[in-house]
Amino acid sequence: EAGVAQSPRYKIIEKRQSVAFWCNPISGHATLYWYQQILGQGPKLLIQFQNNGVVDDSQLPKDRFSAERLKGVDSTLKIQPAKLEDSAVYLCASRSNRKTKREGSGELFFGEGSRLTVL
Amino acid sequence: KNQVEQSPQSLIILEGKNCTLQCNYTVSPFSNLRWYKQDTGRGPVSLTIMTFSENTKSNGRYTATLDADTKQSSLHITASQLSDSASYICVVTGPGTYKYIFGTGTRLKVLA
Numbered sequence: 001e002a003g004v005a006q007s008p009r010y011k012i013i014e015k016r017q018s019v020a021f022w023c024n025p026i027s028g029h030a031t032l033y034w035y036q037q038i039l040g041q042g043p044k045l046l047i048q049f050q051n052n053g054v055v056d057d058s059q060l061p062k063d064r065f066s067a068e069r070l071k072g073v074d075s076t077l078k079i080q081p082a083k084l085e086d087s088a089v090y091l092c093a094s095r096s097n098r099k100t101k102r103e104g105s106g107e108l109f110f111g112e113g114s115r116l117t118v119l
Numbered sequence: 120k121n122q123v124e125q126s127p128q129s130l131i132i133l134e135g136k137n138c139t140l141q142c143n144y145t146v147s148p149f150s151n152l153r154w155y156k157q158d159t160g161r162g163p164v165s166l167t168i169m170t171f172s173e174n175t176k177s178n179g180r181y182t183a184t185l186d187a188d189t190k191q192s193s194l195h196i197t198a199s200q201l202s203d204s205a206s207y208i209c210v211v212t213g214p215g216t217y218k219y220i221f222g223t224g225t226r227l228k229v230l231a
């Protein structure tokens with residue numbers, strides 16, 4: 001079974017430039033999350049989608065960050081313009097709404113992350 | 120305020136030794152608690168999940184315990200291996216909309 005796919009794995013940009021990250025969740029997973037993980041810290045939720053609708057974007061810096069999941073499958077996260085403090089790993093995770101023996105209740109599956117360095 | 124605190128922040132042990140990582144939470148109401156392992160440069164991977172009615176859960180050399188009364192959990196690693204070097208993150212979930220509250224993690228380094 002394919003896992004959560006993210007790209008690019010690494011990105012280096014200068015401040016005030018823009019960047020976009022892509023996520024393809026596990027097939028059939030209705031819920032998708034974007035997290036920001038700064039070095040040495042735990043992941044911080046940026047946005048949660050249920051299918052193509054936004055459930056929670058209260059911690060998304062909307063003046064510079066945007067995210068979409070138009071067809072309820074793939075998702076993109078964009079930062080424009082980037083700031084130095086945006087340097088972090090951006091993790092995408094997905095969760096099935098079904099309860100299965102493997103997935104249990106609310107199991108989160110993470111991608112490998114996209115590491116952003118802003119110079 | 121819903122919070123998850125982990126200790127120690129970092130830990131260095133010799134290969135073959137045991138260690139215990141701690142997680143205290145103030146999330147209420149509580150649904151379940153997970154421990155994730157995050158290798159450097161990788162995404163977190165689930166190790167164990169426990170509901171409020173479970174006291175202990177094992178996954179190979181990893182054993183997690185939960186005391187829902189004191190809101191504390193621990194992750195015990197037995198006979199550590201070099202591959203155990205990673206960050207270990209405690210994640211607590213409340214019921215309803217599946218909001219995951221992440222701890223800051225414990226960085227474990229196992230030395231040969």
